[in-house]
Amino acid sequence: DGGITQSPKYLFRKEGQNVTLSCEQNLNHDAMYWYRQDPGQGLRLIYYSQIVNDFQKGDIAEGYSVSREKKESFPLTVTSAQKNPTAFYLCASSPTSGGGHGQYFGPGTRLLVL
Amino acid sequence: GENVEQHPSTLSVQEGDSAVIKCTYSDSASNYFPWYKQELGKRPQLIIDIRSNVGEKKDQRIAVTLNKTAKHFSLHITETQPEDSAVYFCAADNFNKFYFGSGTKLNVKP
Numbered sequence: 001d002g003g004i005t006q007s008p009k010y011l012f013r014k015e016g017q018n019v020t021l022s023c024e025q026n027l028n029h030d031a032m033y034w035y036r037q038d039p040g041q042g043l044r045l046i047y048y049s050q051i052v053n054d055f056q057k058g059d060i061a062e063g064y065s066v067s068r069e070k071k072e073s074f075p076l077t078v079t080s081a082q083k084n085p086t087a088f089y090l091c092a093s094s095p096t097s098g099g100g101h102g103q104y105f106g107p108g109t110r111l112l113v114l
Numbered sequence: 115g116e117n118v119e120q121h122p123s124t125l126s127v128q129e130g131d132s133a134v135i136k137c138t139y140s141d142s143a144s145n146y147f148p149w150y151k152q153e154l155g156k157r158p159q160l161i162i163d164i165r166s167n168v169g170e171k172k173d174q175r176i177a178v179t180l181n182k183t184a185k186h187f188s189l190h191i192t193e194t195q196p197e198d199s200a201v202y203f204c205a206a207d208n209f210n211k212f213y214f215g216s217g218t219k220l221n222v223k224p
Contacts, residue, residue: 031210042120042203042216043158050210058211059115090157094210102148102160103212 003027006091006106013078013085014114021076021109023091031094032074033103036060036087043090049074078111086113116141116208120215127194128223135218137204138186146207147187149178152217153200161202162189194222 004025013019023032031050035043045058049068063082068074074093078085088110092103117140127133137147145166150158164171164178164187171178175194180187191198199222204215 033212035214040217043214045211045213048211056211096210100146100165100207102163105150105157105159107157 004091004093004104004106006089006109008109009107011109011111012114013111016080018077018079019111021078021089021091021111023074023076023106025072025074025093025104025106027093027095027104028071029093029095029104030071031096032068033092033094034058034064034066034074034076035090035092037090037108038087046076046089085111087111116144116206116211116213118204118206118213118215120204120218122218123216124219124221126221126223129194129196131194133191133194133198133220133222135189135202135204135220136186137188137206137215138184139206139213140185141206141208142182142185144206144208144213147178147180148205148207148212149176149189150203150205151200152203158203191220194220196222196224198222 007022033048034046047066049055065077090108091106094103095101120137148163151161152158164180175192177190201217205212
């Protein structure tokens with residue numbers, strides 16, 4: 001289980017507030033990902049990064065932003081523009097940007113709106 | 115982009131029976147297909163994977179098959195046990211961007 005961590009475990013957001021979810025990995029993985037999971041549904045890709053200082057939008061990037069200033073860190077900000085942010089957020093990493101390897105997931109952050 | 119479809123959405127089997135979950139993908143460029151198991155409230159965990167140059171892979175009670183021509187791959191679990199109860203996701207790696215199926219909730223009845 002170790003190697004990729006997320007914090008906090010639970011996060012409460014007020015209307016109009018930006019919140020940042022932390023994701024850290026010590027696996028020396030090149031690629032990192034953010035997914036959103038809604039109850040009873042699969043994983044939808046928000047953003048991904050294959051190398052430091054570079055990232056790409058996934059299928060549901062609107063209302064979210066990311067940065068990749070360090071190899072081990074890939075924080076996700078849920079902005080006030082995201083009107084339905086309540087979900088389970090999963091961060092993942094993968095050994096290489098070349099593909100062909102499975103992803104390792106963090107324990108997740110559950111975001112709730114007050 | 116890639117589209118992955120997964121069936122069935124729920125599957126109930128008796129302990130000791132086999133379970134099969136099927137996925138199809140749309141983009142022939144996808145070349146790596148992992149399967150994940152997610153227990154309630156937990157993170158998904160990789161249980162088995164297969165690359166596009168392989169037709170079948172087995173690891174104890176679980177196996178995965180891939181038919182590149184038909185663009186479908188399947189997860190097979192034999193001698194199911196109650197601890198196999200979870201949600202299973204298939205995925206396709208398309209240039210290191212992963213596309214997931216919608217998940218199959220497997221219930222193994224004792």
